[in-house]
Amino acid sequence: MILDKIHQFNFPTTIRFGAGAIQELPAYLKANGLSRPLLVTDPVIADLPFFKAIVADLEAHHCSVIVFSDIHKNPVKSDVYKGTAVWDENSRDSVIGIGGGAALDVSRAIVLQVNHREDLFKYDDLIGGDVFVTNDVPHFITVPTTSGTGSEVGRSAIISDDVTHQKKILFSPKLMAKIVIADPVLTMDLPAHITAATGMDALTHNMEAFLAKNYHPLCDGIALEGIGLVRDALVKATLQPDLESRSKMLLASMMGAIAFQKGLGVVHSLAHPLSSLLDTHHGLANAVNIPYGMEFNIAGFEDRFKRMAKTLELKKEDGRAVVDYLFDLNAKLGIPHQLRDIGVSMEHIDTLADLAFADFAHPNNPKPVSREDFKALYLKAL
Template sequence: MSFEKIHQFNFPTTIRFGANVVKELPAYLKTNNLKAPLIVTDPNVAQLPFFKNIVEDLRKHSIAVEVFSDIHKNPVKSDVYKGTEVWDNTGRDSIIGIGGGAGLDVARAIVLRVHHREDLFKYDDLIGGDVYVTNDVPHFITVPTTSGTGSEVGRSAIISDDDTHQKKILFSPKLMARIVFADPLLTMDIPGPITAATGMDALTHNMEALLAKNYHPLCDGIALEGMKLIHESLERAVNKPDLEARSKMLLGSMMGAIAFQKGLGVVHSLAHPLSSLLDTHHGLANAVNIPYGMEFNIAGFEDKFRRIARTLELPKETGEAVVQYLFDLNTKIKIPHHLRDIGVKEEHIETLADLAFADFAHPNNPKPVSREDFKQLYLKAL
């Protein structure tokens, strides 16, 4: 397959994929009679040359751009309210989310809030709030800049409470982008540590989706192919990036996000509290925890692990071989093996275990996870 060529996929969002595909953005806006987009991104992306080029290109085509980037690394409700104020005060007609998970989550939450003005967390999917998402939403476009969360193809946003740090899920099929411009060239300059952390996040999505207990053979097939693409490209994308490696990572990331509509599991429930309590990068939290979470899941699910091992081309098709592969991969991409190396202390364990047990991801894990299980997993990983 040529990664120089632009391809189109519809699943169900239209995905325009390929090198320089972001240059199609001005023509797309004009075709849809959109002249005043609100671009939502994070403060880091807003400073990067490629982002400034995108904004400049739009302005050259007489498109009146407004940029909102005043958001946290782990987004909170007040970020969404501030962004909605910018929408209200500047007469926008569409929203373009550019970035990784944080920027795209805030963009999607603003898309919801524009025509749904009750308290944002009334729409929390975990309490059935999706039934209140009844109004139209603005035209929404996504442009991913990392290969991690796959938020560009998602239909939910994870936003934390400013005070309690508890994560809420805003969900509705209405929140899917109308079109995704997935340009691997935008991911070429991501530093190695971020490439590593976001890449392991994408791998976690695919692995946990395959293991999740719901029956969804379509997602299983996508998850296996996503794992294969990441297996073929992550180490190179971190240590010696080229267009092929970056393209495969971007595809594998989107596939993980499509697959995990089936559910996630124990690894994400271990990772989420690290972000909310200690502000740990979500991908890094997943990366350190995934070997331990996968080891927990082996017994009773040997057949699933055999399929994973075969996809990863491991000489032994066992769960233990998969766990060793994950430790080895982390070593190759310079991810630490222990939580103590990313700022976790023994005094955090009890609170982390409480938060993990309250988390929304593990009910879809293939086997039940108790609070004591979470405590022991954290201690083992420490």
């Protein structure tokens, strides 16, 4: 892997990828006539040295910086409204999302809300709300600091209702970042448990995209390459991180997000309610559920599992081997096999099954998933 230079990809967003890419941010802003960015991040990242260094560098280059970080780890509508109010009060000219999926989703939703002031969920893609995204949006830049959601290259934001906990999708090509600055150095200090969980999120995106029922051979190829990068790098990135392993995981994360425009599936529908109802980290929720969801999908799709097994370089090229690999990988990463170990109990199962069945992801699963299927999967994983 070539690590001694910064690479540029256009897919279609311009991606500046490589160690040190973050140093290009002040010059990029100046070249585009921008000097008053709103930096959107989460409260943990806002206190970290690398984030403070980014702010200091921007200020040293004569930028007026305002930081908004008052967001939940599983973002809700009120987070977006608070961030939009900060935009209004401080005369900003651009939005820079810095962080993992939560920060990037909130930043993208703020970008939407700035010039689209009706109820945020009017723009929910699941009810055709994308047709109302008609106005211009602020200049938007994304800077990922985790290797999981790949939100930096996306066109959508997932935001939950504060009351019902149901997740909504805000979608429009207008919401794609003008540029992604993907610097793997920013992921180097990520704790092992977050690296593991976000890495399993990236793997889930790639696997579910590959299995999704829509025909999209371009995404299939990207997904398989992403699976191969996770195979090579996730354990090392978690337990003995170096720049190469962290770089591969950052690439795998972006590839998963590009691939899942094809669709996701049962695993994400199992995971989303855990985040909205129990505030479980999204990557961890995917990690615990992925072996069970993949097992559910084997029958009828053996050829797809054979291709994934081959990409994972497994001795047996079948679905059972893929499921066993996922259990083994979780064990190596210190991720539990059972939902009870992450706070789920019997009293949650019916509500989780209701929310999972109402979720937007499983209609693209290769086979239909009923509410009873979801309940059975939760019970099996419990």
